[in-house]
Amino acid sequence: MWPMSGWMVEMRHPITRRLMLAAPVLAAAPARAEEPWQSRPMRFIVPFTPGGPTDAVARIVTARLGEQLRTNIAVENVGGAGGALGMERLSRAAPDGLTIGLGTTGTHAINRHLYANLAYDPVRGFTPLSTVIEHINMLVLRGDHPARNLAELLEAARRGTVTYGSAGNGSSNHLSGELLCSRAGVEMQHVPFRGSGPALAEVLAGRIDFMFDTPAALATVRGTNARVIAVTGLARHPLLPDAPPVAETIPGFEVVGWFGFFGPAGLPAPLADTLSTAVGRVVRDRETSERLRALGLDPSAGTPQELAGRVAKDDALWGPVIQRAGLRVG
Structure with a gap:
């Protein structure tokens, strides 16, 4: 029988007594499910070929992110079609926290208007995690x-x-x-x-x-x-x-590009929150920030809601520009 609240049963054996006293406390604390990357490596999809700024940013940030999460993160470059091939692969990944990737202004706000048969939905196909950099032209x-x-x-x-x-x-x-x-x-x-x-x-x-x-x-x-x-x-x-x-010279003119981290749609909120917080912590780290600035980019951690807002804002900006220019692929 568990001890009743407010009184204590004397135990003949001290070790047994301590275990009995701790039992109500342990039972009251909900068991925390193991995060998937604690037992398996993660995969990070870069939708462009190696050697460019997206690849450099991904490798800088994921190296520190792996340390934060205590796991290995393998970077996978899937270039082609302005980032569309890599984003399609990310959108089709299981929402288990083991596959995330990098999206850009192009993959999330331009491609939808540029490609007639885009195989992913820039909004419904992903879970926003955090902005990592922004850049002017x-x-x-x-x-x-x-x-x-x-x-x-x-x-x-x-x-x-x-x-x-x-x-x-x-x-x-x-x-x-x-x-x-x-x-x-x-x-x-x-x-x-x-x-x-x-x-x-x-x-x-x-x-x-x-x-x-x-x-x-x-x-x-x-x-x-x-x-x-x-x-x-x-x-x-x-x-x-x-x-x-x-x-x-032209009031209101503004073009600010960005790179952000995304997971596939349906990523459970607890995993998304953990990943978003960890990415933000890495981007705000002084050493990481200095390495990103050395690339001519501005570190910019943001919430999932802020990243979703950037996607919507740039989608509204570039859609009419692409239509006016008569650009359409496929």
Whole structure:
């Protein structure tokens, strides 16, 4: 018989007595189910090929996340179709906490409007966990262009032909250019390349006029005669204090990209909460933040609700831009 509340039965054997006294307390505490990654390794899907910024961010953050969760996390690169192949694989994964992945502005706010037969739903197909970084774009102008600022560049577009490069049709830097044309009421000639690197090389060589790129390209731009004449955030960026926001010329203009961590839809709330908290802790860690900033990216931990809000906001921004540009794949 268990001891009654308020009184104590004397026990002949001290060890037995201690066990008997502890029993009501142990019985009152609910047993905590083992988190799945405590017994099995995790898989992290990057929807792009190795070597780019998404891959670098994923490996930096998951290395520390594995330490937080006391498990091994294997990074799996599934590139192709603007991230659509990797996101499809993540959306089809079991919602058991063992498979999570990285999504971007492109995979969650652009692809739905760009691809006619997208095999995943950017909203209903995933469980948002946390933002990890955000990034502005910078407007890099060829060094010998006569425009001294954005207003003069737009005036040049009204008088004649201005060209801008991108990483390809539907890429973030392409759509930034389309948004600029739309908001400024000008026409410019888009020149797509197979990646941002080749496009930037053409700007630096003076063969096209400008392009939008992330601050990660600053190491390449510095030491050349190319000029950064604007940034797409609402404020000046610490890495580019002399470059004014586009919004100073075109009020309300803002383009801020992001990377976030997602699980498949149906991930149980306790597992999602644990993962979200752990990711946020890693991103706010000083060493991790410094490594992310070294890539030209801004660490940005956020709640699942904030990440879902970013998806909705950017979906509303880029849908009309893509429609205006007449972009559709498949």
